[in-house]
Amino acid sequence: MKLRDWPCEERPRERLLRHGAATLSDAELLAIFLGSGSRGHDAVAQARGVLAEHGPLRALLDRPAQALLDLPGLGPASACRLHAALELGNRHLAGALERGEALTDPARAGEYFARRLRGLPHEVFACLFLDTRHRALAFEELFRGTIDGAEVHPREVVRRCLAHNAAAVIIGHNHPSGVSEPSAADRAVTARLREALALVDVRLLDHFVVGDGAPCSMAARGWL
Structure with missing residues (x-):
């Protein structure tokens, strides 16, 4: 069953838009970056499998982008998106310290x-x-x-x-x-x-x- 076949209110992207990213599980957040799953698995199931074998989430994201390429379901596009998102978060936090506020x-x-x-x-x-x-x-x-x-x-x-x-x-x-x-x-x-x-x-x-x-x-x- 693919994510597009899920009830609309249960899909990760729709839940994020309606209720915010904080309401999503680690697997659901990771699934948004994966975009699609493998044969017989939707993106959320794929993300759960990756986290179960290579997680938890922080241990997974601490890996260099190149190391992510060796994991199932994480190709170059997903690896680059994940590390780009981490860097955006770092720069957002740094911006709060650098824009002249006490x-x-x-x-x-x-x-x-x-x-x-x-x-x-x-x-x-x-x-x-x-x-x-x-x-x-x-x-x-x-x-x-x-x-x-x-x-x-x-x-x-x-x-x-x-x-x-x-x-x-x-x-x-x-x-x-x-x-x-x-x-x-x-x-x-x-x-x-x-x-x-x-x-x-x-x-x-x-x-x-x-x-x-x-x-x-x-x-x-x-x-x-």
Whole structure:
């Protein structure tokens, strides 16, 4: 049975238009990108099969576009559409930080770090530079490491803050293991950075550790 033979009110596209994308399951959202299923399977059944064998959804979408080509039902067109959609989401979130609005919701910054760093196979340390009104100036990946660590140099962070004339900064790094709990080393480097930045009158607002689930905010933990 093909999707066009489903009752109109049950088809994923029609439900999305009537009730919004949030009402669709992972398989239904993926089916919209697949467009059609394989012999004997509609697009939703095909999507369920892909997720059952290669999911969950985030694990599937963390794959490079080229790797998606090896999965059943995901040809070049579907793989490109999926990664284009992910990049659109990243740019939409970045646009909210880049259009001159003051950053008043810390969770939005945490989500931005998660979008940029989650799923990377190695540890990356990044900075979001802000002006005196906490408007975004720039986002930079400053240090790259291995699967379990990245060496952070406070002097370089200070130098980049001065280059951007930043008044405040939010930092973040990912844990490829998926565990977002900050280590003792994470807390130690945060303290060193806060002290170094204070010498040039730059406030360290938060340090996010990105893993599976919501990123961990050190400011929320009371460690800043």
